[in-house]
Amino acid sequence: MPVPQQPDLTALPSSSSAQRAAAVLVGSGTSGATVDDGQVLRRRLPLSFWISAVFLAIIVLAAVTADWLPFVDPVEDYDPQALAAGPSGEHLFGTTSNGNDVLSIVVQGARTSLIVGLFAVALGFFFGGLLGLVAGYFRGWFDTVISAVIDILLAFPALVLALAIVSFKGPSLTVVTITLGILAIPAVARVARAATLQYASREFVLAARTLGASHKRVIFREVLPNVVIPMAAVSLVAVAVVMVAESGLAFLGAGVPADTPSWGSLMKLGQGQLDKGAAHICLFPAAALFITVYSLNTIGDTLRQRFDVGRGVL
Amino acid sequence: MSYFARKIGFLLIVLVAVTFLAAALIRLLPGDPATVIAGASGATEEELDQVRADLGLDDPLPVQYVGWLGDAVQLDLGRSYISKLEVRDTISDRAPVSFQLMLYAQIITLLIAVPLGVFTAYKAGTRFDRTANGITFAFLSLPNFVLGFLLIYLFAVKWNLLPASDYQPLSDSIGGNLKGLLLPALSLGLGQVAVYSRLLRVDMIATLQEDYVTMAKAKGLPIRRVLWRHALRPSSLGLLTVVGVNVGSLIGGAVVVEQVFQIPGVGLGLIGAIQARDYIVLQGLVAFVAIVYVLVNFSVDVLYAVLDPRVRHARASAA
Numbered sequence A: 001m002p003v004p005q006q007p008d009l010t011a012l013p014s015s016s017s018a019q020r021a022a023a024v025l026v027g028s029g030t031s032g033a034t035v036d037d038g039q040v041l042r043r044r045l046p047l048s049f050w051i052s053a054v055f056l057a058i059i060v061l062a063a064v065t066a067d068w069l070p071f072v073d074p075v076e077d078y079d080p081q082a083l084a085a086g087p088s089g090e091h092l093f094g095t096t097s098n099g100n101d102v103l104s105i106v107v108q109g110a111r112t113s114l115i116v117g118l119f120a121v122a123l124g125f126f127f128g129g130l131l132g133l134v135a136g137y138f139r140g141w142f143d144t145v146i147s148a149v150i151d152i153l154l155a156f157p158a159l160v161l162a163l164a165i166v167s168f169k170g171p172s173l174t175v176v177t178i179t180l181g182i183l184a185i186p187a188v189a190r191v192a193r194a195a196t197l198q199y200a201s202r203e204f205v206l207a208a209r210t211l212g213a214s215h216k217r218v219i220f221r222e223v224l225p226n227v228v229i230p231m232a233a234v235s236l237v238a239v240a241v242v243m244v245a246e247s248g249l250a251f252l253g254a255g256v257p258a259d260t261p262s263w264g265s266l267m268k269l270g271q272g273q274l275d276k277g278a279a280h281i282c283l284f285p286a287a288a289l290f291i292t293v294y295s296l297n298t299i300g301d302t303l304r305q306r307f308d309v310g311r312g313v314l
Numbered sequence B: 001m002s003y004f005a006r007k008i009g010f011l012l013i014v015l016v017a018v019t020f021l022a023a024a025l026i027r028l029l030p031g032d033p034a035t036v037i038a039g040a041s042g043a044t045e046e047e048l049d050q051v052r053a054d055l056g057l058d059d060p061l062p063v064q065y066v067g068w069l070g071d072a073v074q075l076d077l078g079r080s081y082i083s084k085l086e087v088r089d090t091i092s093d094r095a096p097v098s099f100q101l102m103l104y105a106q107i108i109t110l111l112i113a114v115p116l117g118v119f120t121a122y123k124a125g126t127r128f129d130r131t132a133n134g135i136t137f138a139f140l141s142l143p144n145f146v147l148g149f150l151l152i153y154l155f156a157v158k159w160n161l162l163p164a165s166d167y168q169p170l171s172d173s174i175g176g177n178l179k180g181l182l183l184p185a186l187s188l189g190l191g192q193v194a195v196y197s198r199l200l201r202v203d204m205i206a207t208l209q210e211d212y213v214t215m216a217k218a219k220g221l222p223i224r225r226v227l228w229r230h231a232l233r234p235s236s237l238g239l240l241t242v243v244g245v246n247v248g249s250l251i252g253g254a255v256v257v258e259q260v261f262q263i264p265g266v267g268l269g270l271i272g273a274i275q276a277r278d279y280i281v282l283q284g285l286v287a288f289v290a291i292v293y294v295l296v297n298f299s300v301d302v303l304y305a306v307l308d309p310r311v312r313h314a315r316a317s318a319a
Helices: A017-026 A037-042 A047-065 A102-138 A140-154 A158-169 A173-200 A203-210 A215-251 A263-271 A280-313 B002-028 B033-037 B045-055 B061-073 B087-122 B127-140 B144-158 B174-189 B192-208 B211-218 B223-235 B237-253 B255-261 B266-275 B279-307
Strands: none
Touching: A047 A102, A047 A280, A102 A140, A102 A173, A102 A215, A102 A263, A102 A280, A140 A173, A140 B002, A158 A173, A158 A215, A158 B255, A158 B266, A158 B279, A173 A215, A203 A215, A215 A263, A215 A280, A215 B144, A215 B255, A263 A280, A263 B144, A280 B127, A280 B144, B002 B061, B002 B279, B033 B045, B033 B279, B087 B127, B087 B174, B087 B192, B087 B223, B087 B237, B087 B255, B087 B266, B087 B279, B127 B192, B144 B174, B144 B255, B174 B192, B174 B255, B192 B223, B192 B237, B211 B223, B223 B237, B237 B279, B255 B266, B266 B279
């Protein structure tokens, strides 16, 4: 129940329904104190957390070491004997209608997705986090303006803008990454602002100010360390969101260039084969995306719950 | 009613800003629209100038905006250079399709999420609660187009129960319309079950600890009645908010799902406009989507204030 417990958030003139929704996502304050939170503290990390961590480790490892692993080249190598062939000993995930190895594309596609996800989120969190931190700390007219701008920008369908920019600019890994990173800024700023608000008026901030600390010092030494942990949990979910967006763009034909392996373009290739007995082309990258997103969400969610409890105890 | 006056004032500012950005979109996107529109190679300098004048690209941005806005308030959003169709007609053809899809998706989500939220709150901490949470969370992690592929594979290819892509207007056949939109609506809706049911669960748990709920139980009312008649309504405000946000964004936001199932809605229109470099249509559709989003959010805020008087009056901390 974000509203009653968050008078700070909703009392502002610029607060909108979406902002309250953002507060829900950050897991605002006491609202996270559900009945079973006490058990979370005593329970060890859930099994789903470890499964997700293992999944994620495998995906990251495969993406990083793909070049040294005995995979065939996802673009150059093709097997004319096996066009759109199902999984076999030779091609574990089967082949595409061009005879390319699906497993190789999925592994190399993981690298593409991770690069875009990590760099775009880093970009979005750096600028969005800074904006949200400053707006939430100083409040006043600056906050009002920033919040209003965020509200306005969030009215635009981000994926459509990304699609437009990437298709007009021409497909490239850099363009996709920067575009998705910039489009993430307003959403990140909103979450960072909501998180900052919870601390900006706390006693230790007041104490630091009273002791003569500068605003800059208070923001970076007192507020930031508290905001970083929930934001880190959010950033994992954000990586998942960006990876989905990257795949979606590639599926729409406006992602990374055609010769860069990507889950989205593989799904696009495979959609036409769904009813031709070669569903594996579409379903393997789909499964890879799902597992990655699930793992990131689970780990992010577990950390968020942990953090809420920790704060409740303090 | 200073709350509403302030809200409406803010709404107007947001609408101006949103339409300004939409009008400026032609300039913000990379590339020279005049060259693209007049045909990349063959156009003479005169033709290019004509296109620039039509689009107002020669004028300073504010002048261009005022011109665009003047036309737009008369519902004249221009005409596609490619299909020669009025953008207004494109919107009135496509918006109802996206609206139906959004509506079906929300109905599916709420039909599952509300009972689930109520019961998981009642059974909070039990095995049922954790299982429901785990399953809905998995669906939340399933990107809607990935779920779409899975549903197509299962329902259309393997079991041959539903069409993979067969949109029929409501006026042609109600059954056909429902059949064609069921899989896309499921793709959009199932993931949101987790968001809605979790939100409702948290709010319900708080409500169930209220004295009047204890009182109702002590009176001997059946628990079913306590949950549904006494506790659900005061717990549903947070849910209402998020439903509102989703409704607003789904009208233009179902881009990928509309592409997967080839549903001729706003999303597919946006993709088509981008692929064809149809600047005028893109501009009109983006403005439409953004305006709808802003208006829906505004309505939710107002509805919220009507339902919960505490929002209207500058209220003290009500924890």
